[in-house]
Amino acid sequence: MKTTASLLRAIGLSILGFFILQFSVDSGEEWAYGKYPVLWLILGVFILFVVAAEMAVAALHRILYETLDEKQKESYHLAEAKRKEKQFAWIKRKYAALVDTKPMAKEEEILLDHEYDGIRELDNNLPPWWKYLFYATIVFAGWYLVYYEIMGGPNQYDEYESEVAAAEIAIAKFKAENKDLVDASSVELLEDPADLKAGKAIYDQSCLACHAADGGGGIGPNLTDEYWILGGGIKNVYHTISEGGRSGKGMVPWKDELKPNEIAQVASYVISLQGTEPADPKEPQGDKWDGGDELIH
Secondary structure, eight states: OOSHHHHHHHHHHHHHHHHHHHHHSOOTTSOHHHHOTHHHHHHHHHHHHHHHHHHHHHHHHHHHHHTSOHHHHHHHHHHHHHHHHHTTHHHHHHHHHHHOOOOGGGGGGGEEEEEETTEEEEOOOOOHHHHHHHHHHHHHHHHHIIIIIISOOOOHHHHHHHHHHHHHHHHHHHHHHOTTOOOTTTOOOOOOHHHHHHHHHHHHHHTHHHHOTTSOOSSSOOSSSSEESSOOHHHHHHHHHHHOSSTTTSOOOOTTTSOHHHHHHHHHHHHHTTTOOOSSOOOOOSEEOOOTTOOOO
């Protein structure tokens, strides 16, 4: 591969083969070459065939050239010179138009009288690309002024609030789809009736025997007053249900029996009992809680 064209063809075909193998093999969400390493071998063989084909074409071209006589070779070289001159002619013309510079042979036409230590100054025009870009900035500035300052387009504060709102929606959706990704430090009080109903069902099944049906207490403490042995608030109640009460005489841990979301539901239901009036309330135990949702464990 002695020519730039053959090298570019080989590189282009190799890249094309790479992506064809990647997207034609069903690898799920994994990268095909990582899941099926044999694809690298197939790609390598394909590249070898491409290189071999380019070398074969180059060898055939050289053999055919050697069969020409001197006059034919001269005609061939003239044709090649014309072809190369026309190659990328449109790009060359556009480049020349964008830079708008005088060739060195014609620089005398734009030579100024200024001279400093033998250095002469040329009166070149500003490059058209520079002028076009300058005009574009003027147009953009006018549009920007009209849209944002006159028509009331969204400013940075509006964009910030919009992104925050979108983030809150995404967070709410994530929490709704991943309810068990919660612990004592991240749990929030659930107020949805469906969650409280589910929490009551868990309470009636697992907590009623020790805390009474109305939360007034029995073996366990009263859950309706403002006093808590291990801290109040949703985070501490969650932690107590999950990890259990005081060692040797408190409630057993429920983290192996209940899912994190179920613990959050029953903890929220327990918090909802605050301020209710049980039939036979047990005397207060622990300390009066006024720490909100602060986690003390």
